[in-house]
Amino acid sequence: MGDQPTSDRKRAPEEATAKAADSRPDETVVLTRLAPEQRDGREEATQKLAEPAKSSGDETVVIRPTKTPSADDTVVIRATGPSKKRPAGDDTVIIRLPQAPKRNTAAGAARKRSAGDDTVVIRLPGGPKPKSPGPNALSTVRKRAAGDDTVIIRLPQAPKKKVAGRVVVDKKVAHDETVIIRLPAEAKPEPRTALDFGWAPWVIAVSTLGVVLMALAYAGGRAEAPWAMSAYWAGQIIVFSPVVFRLLSRLAGVAESFVLVMGLALNQYMLKWMYSPDQFRFPDELQHWLATTLITESGDLFRQNNALPPAVHFPGLAEMGAGLALLTGLPVTAAGTIVAGVAHLIFVGLLFATVLRASNSPAMAGVACVTYATAMHYLFFNSMFLYQTAALPFFMLAIWAYRRWRTGGGRKFFALAVVGISMTTVSHHVTAFALVATLLLLALAELALERPRPWEALILPAVALAVVCCWIGFVAQDVIAYLEAPVERLAASLNQMFGGAASEEAGATKPVPLVQLAVQGMGLLGLLVLFLAVARDMILRKDRDTWRWAALAGGAVFFAGNGARFLGTNGPEIAGRLSTFTYIPMSIIAAIAIVYAVQIIPAKDADGRRWLSVPPPGVAVTTGRRLAGQVYIGTALITLLMIGARTGGWPPVSALLPGPYLAAAYERSVDAFGVDAARWQERTLPREARVGGDITAVALSSTYGRIDPVREVGELFYATSWTSAEDERAQELAVNYLVVDERLGDMLPSNDAYFQDDPMAGRITEPLSDTQLGKFDQVNSISRLYDNGTVRIYQMGPS
């Protein structure tokens, strides 16, 4: 990804000349760098370009390579001619080789650059016609140097020291306008010198103020304070946007970018944790709490977990939680919170490391990470104590190791990739499938673009496929049946949408508020524009970077997956869960577009073509006002995406803040009354007892209660009297106990349904009536064995 698209929007006349010259590779300054693997820390290549011959009447600097000692990456651009006074703020450097067509000085007006236009166009290798991918080519995966793409040239300023991972003007001699652009001598992700955190600590401190504000917002939510929602949004933006702004400025080196990204991840994890810091409340977290507790109690793996049977055969997360709980002596809840947080941070760190390796640009890596932080389920689902949270870091570990292995890292990276595959496989089914698909995509992209075809790229996907198939075939056979249901629902929705089939869920989808739809739509539209711009750029410049093409394909899948959000009641959830994986390549594509200022609306070429005009090869180095504009726009776009993710992700808008009980609202439905009822079940009822109830009751009963849950009991609740039909249905479901929460009669469900597989889903217009909830007391054969004033538990049939 080091070969970046270029922006020539608002191209100055001088740059237009440079563009014409750019069409000829020999007229372009090529700044070469060696791959880190090739240097091995001992060689540094220096390319010194000197002996200028200044064109008369303008500021064109003619550069002629004089020698190429292999000790440094310094590029010297020297202008010996009379210095022409630039307009204020005009820092353009036009680099032209002697063979370039001489500018027509008569076109003086055309050549005059506008003030504030600070673009420097430098071409990196890997242009439209890469003839032989030599050791420096950036266009192939294995041989491309992962160079830093951020080039900052400060002409009028005093010499500055090289900062890790970026290029700065190292020296400027006043008399002859010599500018020494020192490229990173080592195309490595980290500096050799002491870690330079830059402004990251202060930016993180500011971001932490947002966490404080969010804590206040959550407290306000619990107290139902009217200002809480305003504080929530202000807090979200303060946590997020300063980091984005700093990363987009492209001034941060590797260490600074890494600290920014990890600091943001930590702060955002705090936002998740502070929502419910004293206990797990989300049903899935409770299910994994139980799985972990079972291990700590029994010392056995694969113990039956009625709350989430498939999780039994993916014990990665439960092992982590149980191991930590046992090693430290902490409660499972505390251990789980730590494990989820660490896993989340590892995932983000590995995402950063992977993009950094692929692009060698800390700006790219940082922007990709913060863009990914706008995924719908990033804040909650992907950092909850769920088995996917445990699998994601190892998903990224496998991708990162695959990258390192394919770029000549050797067998140790292959081994690390196998570790990543194994860990992913034993942790989460869907993530394991996604890993196989991703590795296959990367391998196929390599096979398609490289000659001779590197068939060995298929080894790791094959290994991943074999490991996953073996695990599912020999250990986790039940996962196939488990995944059938959502697939069937998706198919039914697709059939309804494209086949015109009648839907049983007709009217089941609650209309999304217009504002929410607008925010999400604008964000998606922004991403689509960036995606199309990068796609156009890559196609027209005949890009051959395999990872970039793979990212583009992944981005396309992201948009296809987003269509799923319109497929029935489960659409948004499916889209969100898909985006956990597909948003990774989309984030990379967005980062390419934003960091490298890919042309959204390209300029017309000489033939008057706009959309088919070949983008100029090389890197657009943007400074000054244009950079500032890009930073502001980029920050606004990514912040908008974040807001869209918060409104469309989890928790739903109605439960963005913690607070008093809401009916069928997952986290917001877990309170002392429900928990007490579940604890009573755990103390009193046999483990094989089958207990039904609303969504929350089932979640609590199957976890804290440790009984066998019955989810499809909606019909028993909706009936206004208990007849033989209800009796038969109860027997059919083999339900022994029913949990009845009186509050179902006070409020409508937050999520369109009181029950799982609710027969009235989406059609509930009023709360359950007293008759519906009270009928159980009138049935002679039903006993009320538990009553806490809010929740009651009935035993079905005489004992």
Added chain:
Amino acid sequence: MNPVRAGVLAGLTVVAALAVEFGPLALSVPGGLLLAFVLPGLAINDALFRPGRRDIGVVERTILVPALSLAVLVLGGLLLWGAGGSLNRTSWMLVCAVGTLIAIGVAVYRTHTAATVAAAAPAKAAGERRTISKQRLIRDVLPLALAGVMLAGVGIWSFADSVQTYDVGVTSLSAAPPGAVDPAGNRSVQVTAAGLSASGGPYTMVVTGTSGEELSRHDITPDTDGDWTGRLTVPADERVTVDLFRAGDPTAIRTLIIAAAA
């Protein structure tokens, strides 16, 4: 890995293992965190990537430490369980500690077999020695410390706020599923009242039969925790209602219904 580093790492591993196995919570927490997230990954890192080699960056090395540590925990646990072991504190401690020590051994062995690297390592280590300047203290440490203090502060406060908000007293009346019918045609039912506040007492429990006649009346005196439990004998052929009354309150605050035996 030079001998000093290996010794320190091995020593730390042993100390952490001892803290986990025998230490109080104050020691077992840091010991357990080290064994779960740090030491195995650190050792494997050194075993895989010899010091002096630059095939892996600081970012990557940093991230690999917890990732590989967790991999040891999970895969080691799976192997142990597969071999018939039980996953308890001792076994998991051994998995992590032994895994770490083995990796340290491999790292030391690899260093010895690569003489040139071993020779270069001390010089590099000396060259990398860093000091924290006053400027850096202000620029880096101060804001990060500030952020850390803020996070810790709001974390504790948020935790306390949540506990306080949701810590609602729940008063419940419950019965275990009734037992078998005795020869006298009665059933014994274990009834429990919980969460009774002393200020709400005294409490009374009234048992009524199918036709509404009062079968028995009991004064309830909760213990210091606000709990009471007792065994009631009820006729098996009647649908019995158990009401719990608060002093001076004519309406039952909690009600149970025991269906007649089949």
